[in-house]
Amino acid sequence: MIKKIGQRTLALESAPALIQWASVAGKREMEGPLSQEFDFVTGDTSFGEKTWEKAESAIQKKAVALALEKAGLQNSDIDYVFAGDLLNQCIASSFGLREFGIPLIGLYGACSTMAESLSLASIFAASGCADRCAAVASSHFCTAERQFRLPLEYGGQRTPTAQWTATAGGCVVVAAPGQGSGPRVRHVTIGKIVDLGVTDANNMGAAMAPAAADTIKTYLEDTGTAPTDYQLILTGDLGQVGSSILYDLLALDQIDIAPVHNDCGLLIYDRQSQDVKAGGSGCGCSASVLCSLILGKFARGELDNILFVATGALLSTTSSAQGESVPGIAHLVHISADRDRPTGKPAARKGGK
Amino acid sequence: MIKKIGQRTLALESAPALIQWASVAGKREMEGPLSQEFDFVTGDTSFGEKTWEKAESAIQKKAVALALEKAGLQNSDIDYVFAGDLLNQCIASSFGLREFGIPLIGLYGACSTMAESLSLASIFAASGCADRCAAVASSHFCTAERQFRLPLEYGGQRTPTAQWTATAGGCVVVAAPGQGSGPRVRHVTIGKIVDLGVTDANNMGAAMAPAAADTIKTYLEDTGTAPTDYQLILTGDLGQVGSSILYDLLALDQIDIAPVHNDCGLLIYDRQSQDVKAGGSGCGCSASVLCSLILGKFARGELDNILFVATGALLSTTSSAQGESVPGIAHLVHISADRDRPTGKPAARKGGK
Missing domain, CATH: 3.40.47.40 (Stage V sporulation protein AD)
Incomplete structure (x- = not known):
């Protein structure tokens, strides 16, 4: 259902x-x-x-x-x-x-x-x-x-x-339920296009952060949960610049995800020793981090409740050449451990943020 | 359900x-x-x-x-x-x-x-x-x-x-059911990639016809129906060349759709007076034909049971330049009029074809 x-x-x-x-x-x-x-x-x-x-x-x-x-x-x-x-x-x-x-x-x-x-x-x-x-x-x-x-x-x-x-x-x-065990997908929030007018095609983090903020805020409101209800809010590939903007945007709504946030683009490389500038990106960045470190931690019992929020920049070289800005989108998946957990009932909101 | x-x-x-x-x-x-x-x-x-x-x-x-x-x-x-x-x-x-x-x-x-x-x-x-x-x-x-x-x-x-x-x-x-009336979507068959090795990027009909044949055959088998159970089997944009190949491929399985088949690429233009070669194509071809003539006929009571089978050629200029063939895919949607009709129960197979 x-x-x-x-x-x-x-x-x-x-x-x-x-x-x-x-x-x-x-x-x-x-x-x-x-x-x-x-x-x-x-x-x-x-x-x-x-x-x-x-x-x-x-x-x-x-x-x-x-x-x-x-x-x-x-x-x-x-x-x-x-x-x-x-x-x-x-x-x-x-x-x-x-x-x-x-x-x-x-x-x-x-x-x-x-x-x-x-x-x-x-x-x-x-x-x-x-x-x-x-x-x-x-x-x-x-x-x-x-x-x-x-x-x-x-x-x-x-x-x-x-x-x-x-x-x-x-x-x-x-x-499907009954066809095997593993971490469970409890909720899904599909993103809207959010475009605040960023035109720098070398700053995807800034272009995508507003979409991530919109999706995360919507999800938290829809479920009546707070960031601290999750062990990890993992964005796709905002990198250093986009992550920082995401914190600022959510702060406008008194939402603080920093204590539980990380980003696949920051996890996949060592920015100190690997010359990747603001971090990693690409569809394969969040895909490979989810399907290695993150689900591995679920398997080892080190994680049991996360939000996975992959972000996309919906541009092409043609749209940028024609002077268009960069529309962003972010989809969210709530994953929690495979145990007897009530679903569909939001956890009690745990105080302020 | x-x-x-x-x-x-x-x-x-x-x-x-x-x-x-x-x-x-x-x-x-x-x-x-x-x-x-x-x-x-x-x-x-x-x-x-x-x-x-x-x-x-x-x-x-x-x-x-x-x-x-x-x-x-x-x-x-x-x-x-x-x-x-x-x-x-x-x-x-x-x-x-x-x-x-x-x-x-x-x-x-x-x-x-x-x-x-x-x-x-x-x-x-x-x-x-x-x-x-x-x-x-x-x-x-x-x-x-x-x-x-x-x-x-x-x-x-x-x-x-x-x-x-x-x-x-x-x-x-x-x-959703209960949210309005109109033609009903009864069945969906999602296509597999079918690639018989066509490399001519100017012959999309030939590249896509095998996928259309595969999806139509699978749907007919899955539902136990025959082509003549439908007023129209409408392919997306095989054009003249692809439609002809589709008939030939289905004939290998003793399936004859010709009496009830038409193609959006053949409906949208007049090939005699408009210089469109083998017919129309593009995502907008099947989209606009479905959303004008076809659903209009449903509204006027002139159609009440069809299969809509849009076909795609999954190539790019890069894949063709690198010598790849053109993979095809076809998805099928069964649409029938909004009336009290048993669904999920295939109609009796009506003799040979």
């Missing part, structure tokens, strides 16, 4: 389970703090393929194959795969998933894709549409640089607000 | 209703046979905007605004909008829908987008996620030509198998 609560939050009363997951990462990610958390890492940025685009497809393929292997499932056990990426016409997904023979629901949510795919997969699993779904997303530094910015050979300077597109991907297998 | 039947068809037992719809079209479409069916037509290919990309955004904006107006609804009455287009990073949707303030689920399904968005909107409405959703898709000849093919100024020759990207869009408002 799925119930609408508040303005636009969905309570998945029969909560689907994240029964298995896998993450895949490249060289710079392997050299970062999460090296030991990823299921598959390689120092070969091409993943053995002839082009970077094919390499990104290989990331998705590997992530799905590993998640299925870890879950002991066959392709035919998965009813739907929800997938997306940053490439023009989402070719990392189309070509990466071509051979699985699983019905595909293609998504475009820019860097919010992992939360979008996980939201839809959870809704399908909770509503009787599917026994098991896969949610997957990827990005690749080299495909993103040449598509959105400059040829790598050009050696362009990066601004301090720029973020480093992760060469990474993640896949999670979502099962 | 939603029930899985057969291999991968979803029966929407409490069937959502298509309570209103709107279509928007440009000059060549206005000069074609459906001129009187569209809600809004203009001879101004720029739709009053400075760029073609902004014009395509204007198409989506107009389609959604008109559908809401016809339904007597406000933006806030719509819980979710499901949208997509062909542009890099789907900017027609992001910028066209930016000001509505409706939670957005961004899709990429190439020319299958209208069936994908309608499928998801129907599932959301049938599962308690939403009271009302909007499903929208668009395309524009000029944005597609310069992005996928050649600058218009180049005046390139078109091959006989090429299709003409429609400058058009459509939006349908889907309501």
